Amino acid sequence: xxxxxxxxxxxxxxxxxxxxxxxxxxxxxxxxxxxxxxxxxxxxxxxxxxxxxxxxxxxxxxxxxxxxxxxxxxxxxxxxxxxxxxxxxxxxxxxxxxxxxxxxxxxxxxxxxxxxxxxxxxxxxxxxxxxxxxxxxxxxxxxxxxxxxxxxxxxxxxxxxxxxxxxxxxxxxxxxxxxxxxxxxxxxxxxxxxxxxxxxxxxxxxxxxxxxxxxxxxxxxxxxxxxxxxxxxxxxxxxxxxxxxxxxxxxxxxxxxxxxxxxxxxxxxxxxxxxxxxxxxxxxxxxxxxxxxxxxxxxxxxxxxxxxxxxxxxxxxxxxxxxxxxxxxxxxxxxxxxxxxxxxxxxxxxxxxxxxxxxxxxxxxxxxxxxxxxxxxxxxxxxxxxxxxxxxxxxxxxxxxxxxxxxxxxxxxxxxxxxxxxxxxxxxxxxxxxxxxxxxxxxxxxxxxxxxxxxxxxxxxxxxxxxxxxxxxxxxxxxxxxxxxxxxxxxxxxxxxxxxxxxxxxxxxxxxxxxxxxxxxxxxxxxxxxxxxxxxxxxxxxxxxxxxxxxxxxxxxxxxxxxxxxxxxxxxxxxxxxxxxxx
Numbered sequence: 001x002x003x004x005x006x007x008x009x010x011x012x013x014x015x016x017x018x019x020x021x022x023x024x025x026x027x028x029x030x031x032x033x034x035x036x037x038x039x040x041x042x043x044x045x046x047x048x049x050x051x052x053x054x055x056x057x058x059x060x061x062x063x064x065x066x067x068x069x070x071x072x073x074x075x076x077x078x079x080x081x082x083x084x085x086x087x088x089x090x091x092x093x094x095x096x097x098x099x100x101x102x103x104x105x106x107x108x109x110x111x112x113x114x115x116x117x118x119x120x121x122x123x124x125x126x127x128x129x130x131x132x133x134x135x136x137x138x139x140x141x142x143x144x145x146x147x148x149x150x151x152x153x154x155x156x157x158x159x160x161x162x163x164x165x166x167x168x169x170x171x172x173x174x175x176x177x178x179x180x181x182x183x184x185x186x187x188x189x190x191x192x193x194x195x196x197x198x199x200x201x202x203x204x205x206x207x208x209x210x211x212x213x214x215x216x217x218x219x220x221x222x223x224x225x226x227x228x229x230x231x232x233x234x235x236x237x238x239x240x241x242x243x244x245x246x247x248x249x250x251x252x253x254x255x256x257x258x259x260x261x262x263x264x265x266x267x268x269x270x271x272x273x274x275x276x277x278x279x280x281x282x283x284x285x286x287x288x289x290x291x292x293x294x295x296x297x298x299x300x301x302x303x304x305x306x307x308x309x310x311x312x313x314x315x316x317x318x319x320x321x322x323x324x325x326x327x328x329x330x331x332x333x334x335x336x337x338x339x340x341x342x343x344x345x346x347x348x349x350x351x352x353x354x355x356x357x358x359x360x361x362x363x364x365x366x367x368x369x370x371x372x373x374x375x376x377x378x379x380x381x382x383x384x385x386x387x388x389x390x391x392x393x394x395x396x397x398x399x400x401x402x403x404x405x406x407x408x409x410x411x412x413x414x415x416x417x418x419x420x421x422x423x424x425x426x427x428x429x430x431x432x433x434x435x436x437x438x439x440x441x442x443x444x445x446x447x448x449x450x451x452x453x454x455x456x457x458x459x460x461x462x463x464x465x466x467x468x469x470x471x472x473x474x475x476x477x478x479x480x481x482x483x484x485x486x487x488x489x490x491x492x493x494x495x496x497x498x499x500x501x502x503x504x505x506x507x508x509x510x511x512x513x514x515x516x517x518x519x520x521x522x523x524x525x526x527x528x529x530x531x532x533x534x535x536x537x538x539x540x541x542x543x544x545x546x547x548x549x550x551x552x553x554x555x556x557x558x559x560x561x562x563x564x565x566x567x568x569x570x571x572x573x574x575x576x577x578x579x580x581x582x583x
Contacts, residue, residue: 134154159171329345381399411563475564528564
């Protein structure tokens with residue numbers, strides 16, 4: 001009844017609303033065109049079939065299974081161990097000792113002594129070092145009737161101090177060397193002449209050095225050298241070198257200005273051996289002032305150094321001066337990271353030659369030398385270096401050099417008209433011969449780290465010389481090479497060896513004729529054979545302090561000529577002991 005009343009109420013309100021709408025609004029008429037009559041359809045319906053009931057006595061019924069858990073408490077005494085972080089076994093740091101002593105003795109009466117001690121102050125801010133070394137041999141060489149003794153004793157003392165923004169140091173050194181002009185073959189002169197030859201020469205050197213390095217300052221570093229060098233024939237030389245360096249950062253680049261003042265002065269009591277008479281002493285005095293500004297450019301894999309070298313050279317003895325301008329350009333570029341690095345450059349300089357430097361190159365020079373600087377106009381080079389593998393490094397370089405007044409060691413002529421105090425005028429000493437030379441060179445090097453205990457290296461050099469005088473490049477080899485190795489066999493044993501080769505060289509044999517009607521004696525060009533020299537050493541460490549060693553030199557027992565008429569000692573063996581300690 002309630003629903004019927006509800007329906008009638010809705011119909012009544014709807015009709016009433018329509019009536020009101022018709023009374024108030026006129027919506028007009030619309031014409032409806034029927035395009036297609038409406039034809040409703042009813043889809044087919046599908047009735048779901050009821051599942052039939054299966055009545056079969058054969059079908060087995062599943063049995064209901066009830067599961068029950070029977071829990072029994074079990075007593076346990078297991079206690080898991082707490083985890084611990086594994087520790088890396090530390091290698092104990094090596095014990096450092098401030099002093100070292102070594103002594104060795106061998107055949108040919110060879111002796112070797114090394115002493116060294118170092119003291120620290122203020123926790124390493126200051127360091128005081130002392131060193132003494134001695135090497136000598138008093139053995140005879142069978143191919144010459146003259147003594148072939150030599151020895152060299154050197155003492156050094158240095159002090160260095162390091163602060164927060166600077167470090168500086170100073171050192172002094174003293175050295176005494178003894179050599180003999182023994183370059184005379186057996187039966188070349190009679191016994192009376194041999195007995196009258198005083199072939200011994202002594203060299204003495206005293207020098208002082210100082211350096212200063214600054215941080216956060218336009219003055220970057222500076223070096224000073226003071227040296228006095230003299231010999232047993234009253235020859236003497238003084239040298240002073242000052243070399244300050246200034247660095248000026250400009251935007252992202254760095255400008256470096258290297259300056260140098262180099263002064264050498266000396267004299268020889270005797271004249272050169274090319275004349276029949278000793279006409280008097282030789283004096284020399286050379287002064288150089290050089291400025292080398294350069295701009296360092298760093299761009300990713302490119303390093304470029306653009307500079308020039310300006311040098312003023314003054315020959316004070318001859319009152320002659322010259323101004324030189326040399327290139328100073330170097331560059332390197334990483335083609336393949338560390339595997340292939342291309343580098344090159346072109347550089348030049350005015351090299352200051354000295355009596356001290358010539359003696360270091362050849363101790364058998366006569367005290368009758370002409371000292372002049374070498375004008376190295378340029379040295380251009382181009383090369384590749386890097387690593388073929390992680391443990392194999394290489395370096396290949398080609399170069400071309402042009403030099404004026406390059407010094408060459410040339411055998412002095414035999415000149416028995418001289419009556420100098422020392423016997424260096426029997427064709428048994430060397431002079432310095434200056435020539436203008438252009439040199440084409442090729443250099444190759446290979447270094448192999450087989451493992452952390454075994455290293456191996458080999459290098460070779462090839463040169464072609466073009467001289468202005470059309471003479472051979474006296475005593476300069478066309479081929480040089482060397483091979484070296486170091487092997488730490490175990491904690492106690494260590495071993496090392498080196499083998500080097502020097503190719504053929506040329507020298508000149510001359511005689512100064514004497515008498516009222518001197519005979520014409522032709523000059524003879526000497527060819528010195530190339531030679532190998534093999535050396536090795538082995539040692540055993542008992543502990544961190546005590547060790548013994550054995551050194552062998554010229555293992556092939558080859559009596560080759562290092563210089564014309566100067567044959568070396570044969571096979572040499574030297575055994576010794578070394579000890580480290582705190583002093």
